[in-house]
Amino acid sequence: MATDFVVYVDEAGDEGFKFLGGERGSSRWLVLSAVIVRKSNDALMVQAAREVRALLGKPEKSTLHFRELKHEQRLPFVRVVSTAPIRTVHVMVHKPSIQNPENYQQERHKLYRYLTRLLLERVSWLCRDSARDGHCEADLIFSNRSAMSYDDLREYLDVLLRMAGHGGDVNIHWGTIDRNRVRAINHDQLAGLQIVDAVATSAFYAANKSQYGEVEERYFEILKNTLYRNRGRVDGYGLKIWCRDADERKRLTYLASL
Numbered sequence: 001m002a003t004d005f006v007v008y009v010d011e012a013g014d015e016g017f018k019f020l021g022g023e024r025g026s027s028r029w030l031v032l033s034a035v036i037v038r039k040s041n042d043a044l045m046v047q048a049a050r051e052v053r054a055l056l057g058k059p060e061k062s063t064l065h066f067r068e069l070k071h072e073q074r075l076p077f078v079r080v081v082s083t084a085p086i087r088t089v090h091v092m093v094h095k096p097s098i099q100n101p102e103n104y105q106q107e108r109h110k111l112y113r114y115l116t117r118l119l120l121e122r123v124s125w126l127c128r129d130s131a132r133d134g135h136c137e138a139d140l141i142f143s144n145r146s147a148m149s150y151d152d153l154r155e156y157l158d159v160l161l162r163m164a165g166h167g168g169d170v171n172i173h174w175g176t177i178d179r180n181r182v183r184a185i186n187h188d189q190l191a192g193l194q195i196v197d198a199v200a201t202s203a204f205y206a207a208n209k210s211q212y213g214e215v216e217e218r219y220f221e222i223l224k225n226t227l228y229r230n231r232g233r234v235d236g237y238g239l240k241i242w243c244r245d246a247d248e249r250k251r252l253t254y255l256a257s258l
Helices: 043-054 072-084 110-129 150-165 191-207 218-222 247-256
Strands: 005-013 031-037 085-095 137-143 180-187 241-242
Touching: 005 110, 005 191, 031 191, 043 072, 043 137, 043 191, 072 191, 072 218, 085 110, 085 191, 110 137, 110 150, 110 241, 137 191, 150 180, 191 218, 191 247, 218 247, 241 247
Parallel strands: 005 137, 085 241, 137 180
Antiparallel strands: 005 031, 031 085
16 A cells, blocks of 8 residues: 655664663663655655755765764754654653653563654654645654564554554554554665654654763754744654653753744
């Protein structure tokens, strides 16, 4: 069946809970992000990646890895992305804020799956509300994590669908999300995955402190116009933050709302 949207998904940070002094050890933040594009505009992801390579003087078929670029190269990268016909969604968790981390350590990738649920809820609302003629089906393309089973992720979606059918608190619009349209593809194979890598890492750098105790907000700020908003509101839509530090939540929300 033809779909109406393509959704690219990638994460930044890790799922560990080994926090060491000096911002060492596991990352304090884990970010899961989506880039949503109409199927009719999907070819523009290739065009955007090509434009970035030309700006940075990269070979035509080289793979873009946002972390591997210098600061002065990342800025033009995100400026190109900010002009693309896309919307973005971020689910951001400050792992030290999780009161019972053992709940997410007993089962591998449990935290990632839960963030996927929160992400797909918001992605599905965006696709539903942006639908033309009521059609809002989406291809879900995850950046492949070699240690993760995507069959398990599909089964998790089946569990959520059953929960929703029995009155559970699952807010996914199922006209958009279908487990049979979930794929995992290597980062270097699709321009859209290289774009979402930049988007996710930009949000991560805005939240997660470096070893020197600094954050870098500029990339995220440049991309803020792409965030999914519902009647002008970004909090709870394009940006879902799980953090007990009210000042930090306020900072990130304010940064997205400027």
